[in-house]
Amino acid sequence: MAQVQEKQNPAKGSRKRARNKGFHLDMTPMVDLASLLMTFFMLTTTFARFQTLEINMPTAQGPDTPVAGKNALNIVLDEADKVYYFFGYPGDAPEVRQTDLSTTGLRQVLLGEQVKRNPNMVVLVKATKSSRFKNLVDALDELKITDTRKYALVELREEDKALLATR
Template sequence: MAQLQEKKNPGKGSGKRARSRGFHLDMTPMVDLASLLLTFFILTTTFARLQTMEINMPTAQGPDTPIPGKNALNIVLDGEDKVYYYFGFPGDAPEVKQTDLSTTGIRQVLLGEQVKGNPNLVVLVKATAGSRFKNLVDALDELKITDTRKYALVELREEDRALLATR
């Protein structure tokens, strides 16, 4: 622990002089305590957990549920971060509009009256071969932010490609 070391100062004369005392502090127990506390706090702390989104996908044997055209919003993710969207199905010759994945883009569409005013609306998310995985994750994030409950990841069909080509 701590030790006091006394040093005698030989002096001339008969008077008593004050003795100087050396002080030595052993830091070994303090280092042990610090390492134990550090180990304890590292092992008992909870680190930031990854945030995941659970997606329940239908089975391949499940029946296809037809969706009326008035209840379908198609979001097509394309290369260069472009997003096309239209209401209805390609056979109905809908108006295709272009936007992006920003807060003033697809989020405003998902928060719009046509989407929020229809409780039966299903958002169909489709991706072209030129889109990136990041675009799909961003689109799913926007669906989560806007509290969209009904959505599905769907393959891009030939009718969709033809509709986008005529745009």
């Protein structure tokens, strides 16, 4: 508590002067209050949570569901943030095109007329050994942003490697 210290009674007969009153502020209650508030807010605060993307993966026992060639969009992630895409399967000799992971690249492919007008379109995401994990995360983010409902993470096959080599 704040205390005001007063001097003792001056001797009789002396003149009254302006007194210098000493002032002492006791900070103990303030420190107690600050520590109680800090403890309260630390215990009741919700800490930042990681943002996660939920992917429903098929079980190992489940059958492989074949996708028709006209309903397949293959996205191949490669080194240096390159993205190759083609419609159909490598056996159909499709035209392989190159893009990137920017908003004017992969996002425009996923928002394109050929993808949106086909409700059965399945996006098959494949990654080469030289691609980075960041590219896969960026591709999955683009699928989420464009509200693509059907997509799968697929291993890169030899036919895909051969198709990319002939490009």
